[in-house]
Amino acid sequence: MEKGRVSYMSPKIQNEFISLTARVVRKSIIEAVQERKYFSILFDATPDTSHKEQLSQIIRTVNISTSGCFIEESFIDFIHFDKKKGLEISKIILAKLKSDGIDIKHCRGQGYDNGANMSGIYNGVQAHIKEANEFAVYMPCVAHSLNLVGQNAASKVLPAKLILGQIQSLYVFFSSSTERWNTLKPHVHKMLKSQSLTRWSSKADAVSAICEDFKGILDALQELINSETSNSETLASATAHLHQVSNFRFILGITIWNSILGRINFANVAVQAKEIDIGAAGKHMESLHIWLLEFRKNGYKISLELAKEKALPLGIEEDSGFAYRSTRNRIPARYRDSESVVVEPSQESNISRFEREFFLALVDKLILEFQGRFTSLYRTQEDFGFLWGKTLADSPTEYLEKAAADLALKYNDDLSPEGLVTEIGRLRTAVIPFLKDENLQNLHSTRAIDILNILTRNNLANVLYNCHTAIRIFLTLPVSVASNERSFSKLKLIKNYLRSTMGQERLSDLAILSIEHEKTALLSFDTLIHEFATAKCRRVPI
Numbered sequence: 001m002e003k004g005r006v007s008y009m010s011p012k013i014q015n016e017f018i019s020l021t022a023r024v025v026r027k028s029i030i031e032a033v034q035e036r037k038y039f040s041i042l043f044d045a046t047p048d049t050s051h052k053e054q055l056s057q058i059i060r061t062v063n064i065s066t067s068g069c070f071i072e073e074s075f076i077d078f079i080h081f082d083k084k085k086g087l088e089i090s091k092i093i094l095a096k097l098k099s100d101g102i103d104i105k106h107c108r109g110q111g112y113d114n115g116a117n118m119s120g121i122y123n124g125v126q127a128h129i130k131e132a133n134e135f136a137v138y139m140p141c142v143a144h145s146l147n148l149v150g151q152n153a154a155s156k157v158l159p160a161k162l163i164l165g166q167i168q169s170l171y172v173f174f175s176s177s178t179e180r181w182n183t184l185k186p187h188v189h190k191m192l193k194s195q196s197l198t199r200w201s202s203k204a205d206a207v208s209a210i211c212e213d214f215k216g217i218l219d220a221l222q223e224l225i226n227s228e229t230s231n232s233e234t235l236a237s238a239t240a241h242l243h244q245v246s247n248f249r250f251i252l253g254i255t256i257w258n259s260i261l262g263r264i265n266f267a268n269v270a271v272q273a274k275e276i277d278i279g280a281a282g283k284h285m286e287s288l289h290i291w292l293l294e295f296r297k298n299g300y301k302i303s304l305e306l307a308k309e310k311a312l313p314l315g316i317e318e319d320s321g322f323a324y325r326s327t328r329n330r331i332p333a334r335y336r337d338s339e340s341v342v343v344e345p346s347q348e349s350n351i352s353r354f355e356r357e358f359f360l361a362l363v364d365k366l367i368l369e370f371q372g373r374f375t376s377l378y379r380t381q382e383d384f385g386f387l388w389g390k391t392l393a394d395s396p397t398e399y400l401e402k403a404a405a406d407l408a409l410k411y412n413d414d415l416s417p418e419g420l421v422t423e424i425g426r427l428r429t430a431v432i433p434f435l436k437d438e439n440l441q442n443l444h445s446t447r448a449i450d451i452l453n454i455l456t457r458n459n460l461a462n463v464l465y466n467c468h469t470a471i472r473i474f475l476t477l478p479v480s481v482a483s484n485e486r487s488f489s490k491l492k493l494i495k496n497y498l499r500s501t502m503g504q505e506r507l508s509d510l511a512i513l514s515i516e517h518e519k520t521a522l523l524s525f526d527t528l529i530h531e532f533a534t535a536k537c538r539r540v541p542i
Helices: 011-036 086-100 125-132 142-155 158-175 178-187 200-212 214-226 232-245 248-270 278-314 350-373 375-387 389-394 397-410 417-434 448-457 465-476 482-494 504-515 517-521 525-536
Strands: 039-047 053-063 070-080 107-111
Touching: 011 053, 011 070, 011 504, 011 517, 011 525, 039 086, 039 482, 053 086, 053 465, 053 482, 070 086, 070 482, 070 504, 086 125, 107 125, 107 465, 142 158, 142 200, 142 248, 142 278, 142 350, 158 178, 158 200, 158 232, 158 248, 158 350, 178 214, 200 214, 200 248, 214 232, 214 278, 248 278, 248 350, 278 350, 278 375, 375 389, 375 397, 375 417, 375 448, 375 465, 389 417, 397 417, 417 448, 417 465, 448 465, 482 504, 504 517
Parallel strands: 039 107
Antiparallel strands: 039 053, 053 070
């Protein structure tokens, strides 16, 4: 290369080098999956910018190392598909795993969203994967299930649904005009947020924003009403919105929603972590369920006091906004006859009626939805829970042996019933001396990953082989498809409207280099260049 000149790779060479690097990263991930034996599959789909359906492939494994065991969820590929039925999608998944050299027989879990074509018990993908491997337990995405809990509950309680609709309408009003948006900015610390139909975390953000800056929003609406530059549409809409929200009913409604959605969002964020396991997810759901039961008892009283504190400085009366009417004359006079029943007006106060029709109805629906949504999560937690924590520490030997025998029968290809029953009697005394090494005070505070670390680091894996294997299987089971959702964020960045004609292979290569950037950073450029040079060598041996 001459001095002062820079050499660039041609587009063709760039593509080949990207493809080579991606192939090396993908190969290292697949080799790790094969070495660790047990894995779970996570698949989710979304359309890209060119309206092609992209299926995101994630493999969940447990990295076993003496330096520390941890859960890994690794991206493999984006797969273009145009099928919708469960049987067709399952064939695509099985074919992809086979081409990757990953044996479906070692799959111990499968995670998808709650769509019927994926989760159906007869014709869904999970049912067809189970035909190929009966040990591939289907775990519904906890985050999606939690979203459905809120969605189904709100859809059946009209006053609660109305509040969310008014919040969204307020966002649409301000965001549809730059003049209105700029008028709002000086009055608030947090801008209004839009709500998503599927992500209830967005509803938490939307309610939180209007709750924190309620006075500022009222001031912005009043400014638009008084402004001489506001057109007739803005004036009418601002007046209507001010009338809708500047009342005690609305303040009390957003206060209740803010408490509920904030607590749900806390659990929702927690279960989307890569390193979370079924046990921790189950505890988060139990904690949320207990909170709802407690909130039902005293939540309305607390919310009422908070709403009064917000309404008092604004001069909003406590009885404003409640449009309840007497039922005395519901039947028009012309249609009433002498036998018509006249109902006396209810003596129930507006505040009490709002508690019954909004608060209690909403919380009761949420609690009811909880009872059926997380059955498989709790069942799996119960199946494996005797291997660590309070159950291992306090349960009698007879209970532990029975739980061990039941689990071994369920996973008879991986666990020996006699071996696991024998080992469970030794596990408790075997791990206690090593608790301090893991900064654990006692056996009650242990988690599955803690027991696995103790067994691995202290050469107990071979002695307590069945216990070690059972915990590995448990940690492999998926909790959510949040990693697939995160891969979609990269998809939108890589294949944007400027690159809408990008090919499938290049898309997958760029995606794996970006998503698995930690593995990409560890690659040796010398090795890559050597492999590239070897592949491009044109010398013919004589």
